[in-house]
Amino acid sequence: MKLAEVIKRLDLKVFAGAKDLTRTVGGGYAGDLLSDVMAHGQKDHLWVTVQVHPNIIAVAVLKELAGIVLVNGREPAPETAEKAKEKGVPLIGTRLSAYEFAGRLYGMGIKRE
Amino acid sequence: MTEAVSFQQEFKVKGGDFSRGGEASCEIKNLLRDLGLDPQLVRRAAIACYEAEMNIIMYAWQGQLDLLVTPHRIRIIAEDKGPGIADIKQAMREGYSTATPEMRELGFGAGMGLANIKKNTDTFRITSKVGRGTRLELTIKTNGRKA
Incomplete structure (x- = not known):
């Protein structure tokens, strides 16, 4: 499923990287420890996290993630949004908790491969 | 090792x-x-590279990553001037970290960095001197595998 469709169906807010929403979401990973995501996230996964600081963008670039979803209505730091735009990383937000959001994604058929 | 070098570059951290x-x-x-x-x-x-780079940023004063690509391997040397590691065995244990509370709040300090490096490389060598710094020598075998 394309990221743009996920955003539409779950009514998500796009903070940055709006022109990179054609990517296919191949699964997801939820976590707030960067090394844990480096170890277990996979290419094309959507990363669900509460971290909003700029260092999350490098993780998404290096792991070739489909995008980052900030949960609980959290907003990115301005430098984070700027970096996401510069590197072409979709940065998205939801009011849902990580648990609820992951459940919705899973329910839509997006499962970890 | 007298292997032809196809590429070499140094990155300051x-x-x-x-x-x-x-x-x-x-x-x-x-x-x-x-x-x-x-x-x-x-x-x-x-x-x-990411884990080695963040270790330098978090713990050392300065350092560098040296990338060397030959026809058969990717070689990365991460060397820093920093506090060094007194007990390497302990530092290698997953979950062990000396990160500050501020770093942990940002999601660093999971105690997985060195283990992640080891898992993703074919050879891993770490040497350290307390008060001087740490050196990692890593290789990933490519055997000429192209995309």
Whole structure:
């Protein structure tokens, strides 16, 4: 499923990287420890996290993630949004908790491969 | 080792500079990709570089990543001037970390860095002198595998 469709169906807010929403979401990973995501996230996964600081963008670039979803209505730091735009990383937000959001994604058929 | 070098570059990393965290690794990843190496190998190298780079940023005063690509392997040497590691065995244990509470709040200090590096490389050598610094010598075998 394309990221743009996920955003539409779950009514998500796009903070940055709006022109990179054609990517296919191949699964997801939820976590707030960067090394844990480096170890277990996979290419094309959507990363669900509460971290909003700029260092999350490098993780998404290096792991070739489909995008980052900030949960609980959290907003990115301005430098984070700027970096996401510069590197072409979709940065998205939801009011849902990580648990609820992951459940919705899973329910839509997006499962970890 | 008298292997032909196809590529070599040095990347400086400044201790404490979180604002550039991951930049050297992103550059290395792009270079390896542009050299036409297999994407799976490039991703492994990127993980190892990132963890080594963040260790320098978090704990050392200054350091560098040296990238050397030969027809058969990717070689990365991460060397820093910093406090060093007194007990390497303990530092290698997953979950062990000396990160500050501030670093942990940002999601660093999971105690997985060195283990992640080891898992993603074919050879891993760490040496350290307390009060002087730490050196990691890593290789990933490519055997000429291209994308």
